[in-house]
Amino acid sequence: MIQAGDLVSTVLNSFLVGSMYALLGVSLTLSINGAKMYNWAHGELATVGAYIAAVLTSFEGMSALIAIPLAMLGAAGLAVAVDESTYKPLVRRGATSIQIMLASIAVSIFVRYGIFIYAAAAFILTIKANVETPVLTSILGVEVTSLYLWIIPAALVTVFALRTFLTKTLTGKQIRAMSDNAELARVSGINVTALRRNVWIIVGVIAGLAGAFWAMYSFITPEIGFDLLVDSFAAAIVGGLTYDGTVIAGYIIGLAENVGAYLLNQTLGVPTQYKILITFSILIAVLIAKPSGLTTKRMREL
């Protein structure tokens, strides 16, 4: 039997989770559009951000307001380092997109196990950021914590800032030009190499933010980023690899796999453990019905 309070809680939580899917999805979309590659190591950027935030708040007593920017910087540093050390040399040698994607899988495993080794030695294979989130109010017996004030507005502001950056600044416009045709952008005098580095910095910053938020929200392990990658890819694909579309898709997936799973359980008795099937059902349905994703012409122009 559906309980109003439990349903409200599930809806609210969906927006929380959806915000993090949106952040990861948008940064993934930027790497696909800007760097022209499907980066399977994207999740590890979030993992690094998550661990930096968790370690700094739990063991260094650092405020989340300081730990989160450091997490974003750490993830950005990793993104640039991986590009400079692996992806860029492969591009220079004329590697195909498949070869670069395979290299990103190797990078993903390499970074993940590096985190494993560190976390095992530090006895933090499972950890949660030690950020107290006081109760703000109670709705139908369900407490709403300050986490909602952290994550949802921050996600929306970040995406709005990215959108403004891409449409209103010269560098942003150059990134969009590079996304459309990198060779044409290069012969037009745009420093594609420097621009690519900027793309990876932004990708890392946003993915690191998503990871830091996840560490505040729940426990993390060295596999957390890889686990979240499935939902992030789903958001990006359902959103048609557009920024606005990915945000909307992130919230749709968050709502569908939480509210949908709750309602299916309470009305039809479907076990909640199958909720991942809802995400992929949406993905397949969208790809069949509208391969360009849930986007409008205006969204695709951004």
Next chain:
Amino acid sequence: MAEYYMAPSSSSSKTVTYTIGLASDLSGGGESFGTETVSSAQIAVAQINAYLTASGSNVRFALSTPADTLTTTDGALKAITSLSAAGDDIILCHCWSGQLQAVEQFANTNKIVVISPSSTSDLLAVPKGYLFRAIAPDAFQGKALTTLLWNDGIRNVAYIYRNDAYGQGISGIFNTDFTALGGKVTLEAYDPTLTDFATEVATLATNVQTLGVGPQTAVLFSGFSTEAVNIFGHAATYASLTGVRWFSSDGPKSSTILPPTVPTSIGQFEIQTNLTGTFPQSITNNSIATAYLAAFKAQTGSYPQSYGEQAYDATYLLANAILAVGSYNSTAVKNILPTIAAHTYGATGALTLDSNGDKASQDYAIWTVVNSAGTYAFKNIGGWASATGDITYNP
């Protein structure tokens, strides 16, 4: 030191070293348990070698470099495979039930003795060939939990458990036993590979409200610490879930569910709901257990929290079986192990195995979480004796 079945041989002056393979969760959610297994096996081997040296024997034991089972089924299989490739066919494996299932076929096909100190699923309470368990199946823990909850006046239980051999096994036993007494149980399985359990907790809250929030209703949790942190965190925001008592099986009893590893709000939830659980442990004063605990504290700086006693006993069983056989013959060890176990008393009491190769009886400690001046810790408050089926509380 565990009692020996027979004296070691010393027929030759040349030292003979037998290596016991060691596989354990050194990463992943089971890491804190796995490292205790390694330390416990090292303590046992050191004691055995000291005894052998003192008695003039030329036999010594060594442990292989621990193979990481990664807290996954694939990881367990790879670990056993790599140990076997290195010639280690007699293995102590900190395998959970799902992991033990994963290695069963390979172990039996290749005649590799594997003994687990941590697999408890009742679904594996069947003859397993070369596989043994130095811990009793969850039929005992199911009865201990049933007695614990029923004695505390609980009549309605919302059970949430991980959907694997461990969760399915113990929830099935509890459901059967508790409903037979006249209690009511709702069952909710969750996928342990998920990253978030918000929906599962919302469903749990609805189940609790359907059963009726009050002193006769409780939540029972059977999962691991990683999932517990997420589930407790979500549950703390529901008035319905903080308004009932919470109970747990042994799975989450790890320091990773206590502050400062987790925010104090989760520790407060554990105190508020009077989180109480069971854990396989000898509840009678036992000089072997006392000596083991002292050795563990000396080696690691703290007392074991998990399956250390079982790992210690399992190491002794393997060593005693090899000594009895007089060679590194896995089939002979497999055949004699039940006889050795029937005549060995260890840190967890009598180590007799049943016809399935599982420890034939098991007592359970009753634990809860306490907050002493801001420091959160587990505290044993009593125990359930398998011989009587009764719970006694510490004074």
